[in-house]
Amino acid sequence: MKLTGAQAFLKCLEEHGIEIIFGYPGGALIDVYDELMKNDKIHHVLTRHEQAAVHAADAFGRIKGSVGVALVTSGPGATNAVTGIASAYLDSIPLVVFTGQVPTKLIGNDAFQEVDIVGITRPITKHNYLVKDADQLIPIIREAFHLAKTGRPGPVLVDLPKDVLATRITYPELKPISMRTYKPTYEPHPGQIEKACQAMLKAKKPVIYAGGGVILSDSNVELTELARKLNIPVTMTLMGLGGFPGSDLLSMGMLGMHGTYYANMAVANCDLLIAVGARFDDRVTGRVDAFAPHAEIIHIDIDPSSISKNVRVDIPIVADCKHALLAINSWFGRSKEFNVDECVEKNRPWHEQVREWKNKHPLGYVEETDIIKPQFVIQKLNELTGGDAIITTEVGQHQMWTAQFYHFNKPRQFATSGGLGVMGYGFPAAIGAQMAAPDKVVIDIAGDGSIQMNIQELATCRQEKLPVKVAILNNGYLGMVRQWQELFYNKQYSSTVMEVVPDFVKVAEAYGAVGLRATKPSEVEPVIKEALKINNTVFMDFVIAREEGVYPMVPAGKATTEMLLV
């Protein structure tokens, strides 16, 4: 039996176990949307902006551990999706984005709602396709899913011309995918594992630096086993939070520009740095030549181009983090040279040193009685959700405070736009997260600036009846940029003062959601408690200390030891 391209497209999504997609219709996609109405296996979430559809699909994939799917129309639909795609690319998130396209005959004619989206997204996708031949539609979609989730994951875009979706085709049989040019390395080289383990045996001041790769490869259990077995303190990147329990005694929290004092000091003084699924981003390293200057560096990463890109690595291990950590753990399991007590003993002075740093400058802030401190709100959220909520964030000060003060003990509990730093990510991401985990508490921690970048998604929340909670840390500033202006630009608050801020309570109410407000510290807890009780979308407007800064802070281009402290 022959199917139209649109029918085959949906059948292929079903074949990949896709039950929820996020999208926005348009002329080029009418055939698909017509079929979607008849389909009871795939639920389509209508966002109110294509960017939101992609962010929601991104977070859906992160929380569920699967591939997110977004569907947007040609032209402006496709260009609106670009920010979402770029964000997923920089965070290595598995995602397949389908864009409508004008009929093949019109391509190149500057037709209505035509853009060369394959050209536009070439540098921000892992790979992309224009389906020119209806018979290639299904093989291409299968390849797209395969590429998105294997190796270093990433977004893949498939451009679907309108005539391809209307052409009748025979649905091809499922065959194992074999790509001549694409064979990611999963298994580590045994020689490199041996070298890495020997280095770990010798090290007296080791540090594990864990990134998003730990979460993407689901290797948190193996990482935790290694850290505990060898008694190695762990620091995480923003993307790595939850890859190791944040409240564990071995956790030093996040490192880098707004990392903890002790994590940055430990990295600067360690003799062995074990980087697992991290990429030595500039926000982590600060001045590169002063990053871990005394350390031998082991780097586990599935992408060979990440290795020695920014920082020269001594022992590279190209492999999936899980496979590499399993191999390392099994090496220590059978090694005769390894003795747990000796290892603990050998690292004792190092742990004492780390503890001393922790005691000297713990994460903190100056508490006040009459004005709400943003850190206090996040501590309360952590406390009242038992550290068990799924958290998303926008980008800015609130994002860094969240990373510092919410203790992520589990992977796939946190979704944030780490690499691209997208304001407007968190709210649609919370929608994706809530769709992925309907029974969980999902909170978007936002700023008053960034929530306005995708505030229209209140409508999506209401339409899908999602009890998403949004905690707005409202200081009337674009706080992170204002902080830089305060510190490095003579307090010239150029365009960072939000002279008009909407009444968020009323905005929520206008959409049929609930708005709550706290203006005093004593109101914070009751507002959060009430919000958590309400089975509806809730905006919590926390009016916070206006000029609170995020500390510690490593000024751009400085060594990570040159921190500005509270």
Add this chain to the structure above:
Amino acid sequence: MKHTISVLLQNKPGVLSRVTGLFSGRGFNIESLSVAQTLEPDVSCLTLVTSGEDTIIEQITKQLHKLIDVIKVTDMCEHDNVEREMALIRVKAEAHTRAEVLRIVDIFRGKVIDVGPKSYVVEITGKASKLQAVIDILRPIGIQEIVRSGTTAMTRAQKS
């Protein structure tokens, strides 16, 4: 240092722009480039000349490898290889210089491939340095136009 990098690619639309986009997007530089089909019709060979420190070249080869359509990347500098470039040179050839031009072309084992009343088109192949030498010698006689191909390269047979 200059590196000649040979890249085997799937012969598909848009593949060349993936390669050139990678270079422009990441700030790598391309000095010359040539592409054509190989023995297999669905595979192209792209030869490019770039320059940079070892760390940059390492990134270039890794990033090229990462492109889904790339089959194989070879840094020719790591192998014993032969490299060739071709130039077409339109040179003034009037009564008193025609013989001289022919002699020079002959010495460099080039060919005259088009003859006009007042000019020749000369074809020269060789390494970039040889092409430069021919150009330098013909210049005083009067070069009107030059078109050069990019470098192409192949590894030498292994001496067993």
